[in-house]
Amino acid sequence: GASQPVIDLRTSKTYPTAQNHGYVVSGLPASAGEVSHQNVNDKSCEGIRYAHIPAISVQFRPIGPGEGQDTGYIFDEFLRLC
Numbered sequence: 784g785a786s787q788p789v790i791d792l793r794t795s796k797t798y799p800t801a802q803n804h805g806y807v808v809s810g811l812p813a814s815a816g817e818v819s820h821q822n823v824n825d826k827s828c829e830g831i832r833y834a835h836i837p838a839i840s841v842q843f844r845p846i847g848p849g850e851g852q853d854t855g856y857i858f859d860e861f862l863r864l865c
Contacts, residue, residue: 788823789830789843797823798854800843808842830857837864 789800808828811818820830820841830841845857 787829787843789820790823791820791830792818798846800829800854801846802843804842839864 785802785804786799787802787804788797790797804822804827808831811828811831814834816831816833818828818830819832819839820843821827822829829843830839832839839857839860841857843854845854
């Protein structure tokens, strides 16, 4: 898919991401969790931190160290949740 700019709402850092931007998560109830990442172009949901389970999700492919812009911290967060 095409690259899309995504912002981590906790850190305010923006990353170029590889993804298929052909679908979107919308209408996330606040009780389910919080939007963690957002598409800079259209403000759509790109990631979720869930409220009642130890889980996270992102709509893009996290890129680890050595591959360019580092969103590998998402892997670290996932491992902490395990």
